[in-house]
Amino acid sequence: AQKVTQAQTEISVVEKEDVTLDCVYETRDTTYYLFWYKQPPSGELVFLIRRNSFDEQNEISGRYSWNFQKSTSSFNFTITASQVVDSAVYFCALSEPYGGSQGNLIFGKGTKLSVKP
Amino acid sequence: DTGVSQNPRHKITKRGQNVTFRCDPISEHNRLYWYRQTLGQGPEFLTYFQNEAQLEKSRLLSDRFSAERPKGSFSTLEIQRTEQGDSAMYLCASSFSSRGGETQYFGPGTRLLVL
Numbered sequence: 001a002q003k004v005t006q007a008q009t010e011i012s013v014v015e016k017e018d019v020t021l022d023c024v025y026e027t028r029d030t031t032y033y034l035f036w037y038k039q040p041p042s043g044e045l046v047f048l049i050r051r052n053s054f055d056e057q058n059e060i061s062g063r064y065s066w067n068f069q070k071s072t073s074s075f076n077f078t079i080t081a082s083q084v085v086d087s088a089v090y091f092c093a094l095s096e097p098y099g100g101s102q103g104n105l106i107f108g109k110g111t112k113l114s115v116k117p
Numbered sequence: 118d119t120g121v122s123q124n125p126r127h128k129i130t131k132r133g134q135n136v137t138f139r140c141d142p143i144s145e146h147n148r149l150y151w152y153r154q155t156l157g158q159g160p161e162f163l164t165y166f167q168n169e170a171q172l173e174k175s176r177l178l179s180d181r182f183s184a185e186r187p188k189g190s191f192s193t194l195e196i197q198r199t200e201q202g203d204s205a206m207y208l209c210a211s212s213f214s215s216r217g218g219e220t221q222y223f224g225p226g227t228r229l230l231v232l
Contacts, residue, residue, distance in 0.1 A: 004159075033218055043206060045160070045223035052218060091159050097218065102173055104150060105210075105221060107159030 002027050004094050006108035013082055014116050021077045021111045023092030029053075033095040034068065034075045035105065040088040051075065082115045089113070119143070121224035123209050129230045130199055137195045138227045142211030149192050150221060151184055152208040153177065160208055166192060167214065199231045 003026040013019045025034065036048040049059060051068050059066045063080045079086055089112045093105040122141045130136050142149045148167050152160035163182070164174045168189035178184075181199075186192040196203055206228050210221035 035220075037223070042225070043228070044225045045208065045210075047220055047222060050218065050220050093159075095219075102165075103148070103214065103219060104162040104165055104173065105152075105160070107161070109157070109159050 002094055002096060002106050004092050004106055004108035006090075006092055006111050008111045009109070010112045010114070012114045012116065015084060016081050017115075018078060018080050019082050019113065019115075021079075021090050021092075021113065023075045023077065023108060025073050025075065025092070025094045027073075027094060027096055029096045029098065031096070031098055033097070035093040035095065036066065036075075036077050037091045037093065038088045039091060039110070045091070048077075079113075082113075084115050084117055087113060087115045121209055121211050121222055123207075123224040123227050125227060126225060127228050127230075129232065131232050132201060133198055135195065135197045136199055136229065137193055138207055138209075138229075139191060139193050140209030140211075140224060141191045142209070143222060146211035146213045146222075147189070148212045148214045148219065148221075149186055150210040150212070151192070151194050152210065154206040154208055154226070155204075163194075196229075199229075201231050204229055204231045 005024045032053045034051045038046045065078045067076045089110045091110045093107045097103045150165040151163040154160040166186040181197045184194045206226045208226045210223045212219040212221045
C-alpha cells in the first residue's frame with residue numbers, strides 16, 4: 001500500500017543552521033510523483049517541488065535542495081542557512097497517477113520546523 | 118494570476134446543522150480535489166473531479182458529505198447533520214492534468230468548528 005513517513009515530528013534550529021527534513025515513501029508503482037509542500041501558520045499549503053520517479057537528479061533552488069534516492073525510497077529536503085521565515089510545517093506527499101490513488105496526494109504527517117533568531 | 122480561493126474561511130456551526138463550502142479553482146485547471154486536515158495530521162483525500170465528473174470518493178466521505186462541480190468550474194462541498202468529528206480544515210486544490218503529470222495548488226482552506 002502507498003504510504004509516506006516523515007519520522008521527524010518537530011525540529012528546532014537556530015537561524016543560519018542547515019536542516020534536513022526526511023521523507024520515506026512506499027509504493028508498488030513504477031510511475032509516481034513526489035512532492036514537498038510548506039504550510040506556514042496561515043494554513044495555506046504552498047507547493048515547493050515535484051519530482052517524477054524516473055528523474056533521480058538532485059535539485060537545488062536557492063537555499064532549498066532535494067535529494068531523491070530510489071534505492072532507499074527517500075526524498076529528503078535540505079534548507080541551507082535557515083531563516084526565521086522558514087518556520088512552518090513541511091509535508092512530503094506521493095502521487096500514483098496510474099495506481100490505486102489515481103493522482104490524489106498521499107501526505108506524510110508533516111515536520112514542524114521552528115527557526116529561532 | 119489568481120490562485121485557488123475558498124469561502125468561507127471560517128465556519129462555526131452547531132451539531133446537526135448543514136454547512137456548505139465553496140471552492141473556486143485556477144481557471145484553466147481541469148481537476149479539482151477536496152481534502153480534510155485535522156490537527157497535527159497531513160491532509161487526507163476526500164474526493165476529486167475531472168471537469169464536472171466526480172471520479173473518485175474516499176471511504177472518509179460518508180453519506181452525509183456531498184460534493185458537486187456544476188459546469189466544471191467552482192465546486193461545493195456540503196456536510197449534512199454535522200458532527201463534532203467533522204471539525205477540521207477543509208482544503209481544496211486544483212490542477213491541470215496532462216501526460217506530463219500534474220501539480221496540485223491549494224486554496225487557503227475553510228476551518229470548520231462544530232459545537
